[in-house]
Amino acid sequence: LADKMAGRAALTACFFGEGAIAEGAFHEAMNLAALWQLPVLFCCENNGYAMGTALARSESQTDLCAKAASYGVATVQVDGMNVVAVLEAVQGAAQQVRTSGAPVFVELRTYRFRAHSMFDPDLYRVKQEIDAWKTRGPIHTYSARLKEQGDLTEDEFLALDAAAQAEVDAAVAFAEAGTWEPVEDLLRDVHTPEGVA
Ligand SMILES: Cc1ncc(C[n+]2csc(CCOP(=O)(O)OP(=O)(O)O)c2C)c(N)n1
Structure with a gap:
């Protein structure tokens, strides 16, 4: 709007x-x-x-x-x-x-x-429902398609997978090592007229 x-x-x-x-x-x-x-x-x-x-x-x-x-x-x-x-x-x-x-x-x-x-x-x-959907998991189906087309090798896929895992691990470690937000920041980015909240 x-x-x-x-x-x-x-x-x-x-x-x-x-x-x-x-x-x-x-x-x-x-x-x-x-x-x-x-x-x-x-x-x-x-x-x-x-x-x-x-x-x-x-x-x-x-x-x-x-x-x-x-x-x-x-x-x-x-x-x-x-x-x-x-x-x-x-x-x-x-x-x-x-x-x-x-x-x-x-x-x-x-x-x-x-x-x-x-x-x-x-x-x-039921577990069978989850397993059935997993066969359609986009990471598997898309990487299989790329491999079939000759656009991705298994080694390249494994390297991408490891890089993604490392990025997630680093993000988790960063979050766990972080400090709590100060209370003064609680209303930062909250869009209300000043003083109302
Ligand atoms: C405005 C609001 N109403 C109700 C809730 C309670 N609530 C938390 S999760 C949820 C269902 C969310 O459904 P969906 O977005 O389809 O999530 P999924 O289970 O697939 O993650 C509800 C109703 C909420 N968090 N916020």
């Missing part, structure tokens, strides 16, 4: 899980983005479970694109496990937002291999 009012040619991308679609804020955002023709790319990562709640247990309409479409928002559904399909779908959707100035809703159909958090005992689904 700010970009449109200021006449800036910008696009805002919002990322959220399908769990957010059960919240009123999603519907208000869809309505106003469509009504006011705002340049927003809504990216919904639909992994089938909001924490431990399967989509069909919380939604009367499980077709998420139909919900966005009911507000007059253009929609695209894509296999979120396919790296190339995601790239193409999101590039196309972003282009559509830029040329039309109107919002587009992208549903990325994917899966969460691990529990929602360390407090989630993961008892709401």
Whole structure:
């Protein structure tokens, strides 16, 4: 909205899980983005479970694109496990937002291999389901495709994998060695008029 009012040619991308679609804020955002023709790319990562709640247990309409479409928002559904399909779908959707100035809703159909958090005992689904989705894991399928095409060797893959693991290990070590934020910083970047918060 700010970009449109200021006449800036910008696009805002919002990322959220399908769990957010059960919240009123999603519907208000869809309505106003469509009504006011705002340049927003809504990216919904639909992994089938909001924490431990399967989509069909919380939604009367499980077709998420139909919900966005009911507000007059253009929609695209894509296999979120396919790296190339995601790239193409999101590039196309972003282009559509830029040329039309109107919002587009992208549903990325994917899966969460691990529990929602360390407090989630993961008892709401069977191991076979997780294993079946793992065979479609994008790191495996995309690296296999690159190897088939002759664009990646096993050694190169292992080197990339080790580099990614080292980066994560370094980030964890950095976080664990860090100090607590000072209390004075709690309201930094919180956008409220001074004194109100
Ligand atoms: C505004 C708000 N409402 C409710 C919650 C409680 N809550 C935490 S996670 C969650 C479900 C999230 O679902 P999804 O985004 O699909 O996440 P996933 O389990 O796939 O990580 C909810 C309702 C919250 N954190 N914030």
